[in-house]
Amino acid sequence: MIKVENLVKAFGAKLAVNDISFTVERGEVLGFLGPNGAGRSTTMRMVTGFIPPTSGRITVGGYDIVDEPLAAKRLFGYLPENAPGYADMSVHSFLSFCAELRGLQGSARKQAVNHAVELCFLESVLYQSIDTLSKGYKHRTCLAQSLIHDPGILIMDEPTDGLDPNQKHQVRKLIAQMAENKAIVVSTHILEEVEAVCSRAIIINRGRIVADGTAEELMRRLPYHNAIALKVATARAETVAKALAEFAAIAKVETVGTANGRVQLRATARDSAPPPPELASLIRALVIEAEEVTVERGNLDDVFRQITTSDTGTPHA
Numbered sequence: 001m002i003k004v005e006n007l008v009k010a011f012g013a014k015l016a017v018n019d020i021s022f023t024v025e026r027g028e029v030l031g032f033l034g035p036n037g038a039g040r041s042t043t044m045r046m047v048t049g050f051i052p053p054t055s056g057r058i059t060v061g062g063y064d065i066v067d068e069p070l071a072a073k074r075l076f077g078y079l080p081e082n083a084p085g086y087a088d089m090s091v092h093s094f095l096s097f098c099a100e101l102r103g104l105q106g107s108a109r110k111q112a113v114n115h116a117v118e119l120c121f122l123e124s125v126l127y128q129s130i131d132t133l134s135k136g137y138k139h140r141t142c143l144a145q146s147l148i149h150d151p152g153i154l155i156m157d158e159p160t161d162g163l164d165p166n167q168k169h170q171v172r173k174l175i176a177q178m179a180e181n182k183a184i185v186v187s188t189h190i191l192e193e194v195e196a197v198c199s200r201a202i203i204i205n206r207g208r209i210v211a212d213g214t215a216e217e218l219m220r221r222l223p224y225h226n227a228i229a230l231k232v233a234t235a236r237a238e239t240v241a242k243a244l245a246e247f248a249a250i251a252k253v254e255t256v257g258t259a260n261g262r263v264q265l266r267a268t269a270r271d272s273a274p275p276p277p278e279l280a281s282l283i284r285a286l287v288i289e290a291e292e293v294t295v296e297r298g299n300l301d302d303v304f305r306q307i308t309t310s311d312t313g314t315p316h317a
Contacts, residue, residue: 001153002047002153003059006055006056007020015207017042029197029199029200030186033188033201038205038206048065049069076153084142091137095116121140154183155184159186160172172197179199191299199214205307219298219300219303225297228250228266228269229294230267234263237265240289244283249274249279
């Protein structure tokens, strides 16, 4: 549905985007991540046709975004950052106007507006002017315009920006519902968004793609992924650590921290060890002094920091 090939964008001598390629298929929700200045927003602006690439090619639904921009843009809905809108228009007037721009007329336009309002929970503010709305409702109004023509492709920049926890849940649930029949790109700096709604994530840094995979695949890059975490009483910590060190399946035992009379230990398994859940069960059975034994999964925040602070610009394999 979206194909990006060898994309480059230069601003003078600065390469904001440096030879990146990726695809997005129907049924896929791609999280597009990167620190400030990494090239994330520049890439999204090129994919949506707002700025031209210096070189490379972008096709949307088979149409070249530079050579056939209207045909390509008909296929996607776009939620830009900061939710722009016409401040003096009511929510209903704005959505009706957007539907007309998308070529919808008569009963089809009315039906499209009603459906978008229902999806984005805008009934209570339908006839308010946009400038009187809260940030959350403004964002949901802009989300509604991106859905008005039921596009097969959605490109969303910070889709839950400014929303309260209940509204975030509603939007994430909506994205999950739409994912089966659409290709969706979510550009975000909120890493919990990726775990909540994305089937795959790309991390861009210094203009290049440095990671591409599912959340689970990215977290496997952490040195402590699938390590065994133990919480024990301070008085028993040394004894437990020695017991763990005697396990043939354990390669290393380290103290992670101490708080409230408890010590957090981390046991790293050897490559030949049983699967982490089985190893954790074995430790629970044999190390009775441990109050808590869990398998560490890690989180995307740690992956993101590891990749973007240590990266030297080398693209992913």
